[in-house]
Amino acid sequence: MTTRTTLLFDSPFLLGFDQTRALIDRAAKAANEGYPPYNVEQRGDRDVRITLAVAGFTPEDLAITLEGRQMTIVGKKEAPKEAGGDSAFLHRGIAARGFTRSFVLADGLEVAGARLEHGLLHVDLTRPEDAAVIRRIPITAG
Structure with missing residues (x-):
């Protein structure tokens, strides 16, 4: 899943933010669980x-x-x-x-x-x- 926020971290001016990007990706995935x-x-x-x-x-x-x-x-x-006998x-x-x-x-x-x-x-x-x-x-x- 690529979002606008994670694309921001692809900028050459934001170096070393790989962990932040991974954190955002994990949070987005977790939010989709129901x-x-x-x-x-x-x-x-x-x-x-x-x-x-x-x-x-x-x-x-x-x-x-x-x-x-x-x-x-x-x-x-x-x-x-399943309960035994005649129940279901x-x-x-x-x-x-x-x-x-x-x-x-x-x-x-x-x-x-x-x-x-x-x-x-x-x-x-x-x-x-x-x-x-x-x-x-x-x-x-x-």
Whole structure:
């Protein structure tokens, strides 16, 4: 997928922005995924919560990994077994398929924790306060 934004990074005046271009491409690909639905909410000045609708999944069915700035949430669920005897599903609307959903995190954003509650997976992110760093630069005589 080539977009106007990624074409901008092909300019000979923007050297060394390959990682930024790759980041934009990954974010665009992730935005096109539709399952499972999710919310992203700002919670205060430094906290963000991502909530995914994962009805029917258990904590054992879910995995969250962080590689560089890309957080990936994977759900693997075995297909539900048909009930024995004379019962059968007349309608099966609760999805039980596996999924992979990726999010690209901004610099400094850290995963604070994750909780599965009432069919919703909450992933809390935080940006710790920056400690003031003062670095003295030595001056040499020449």
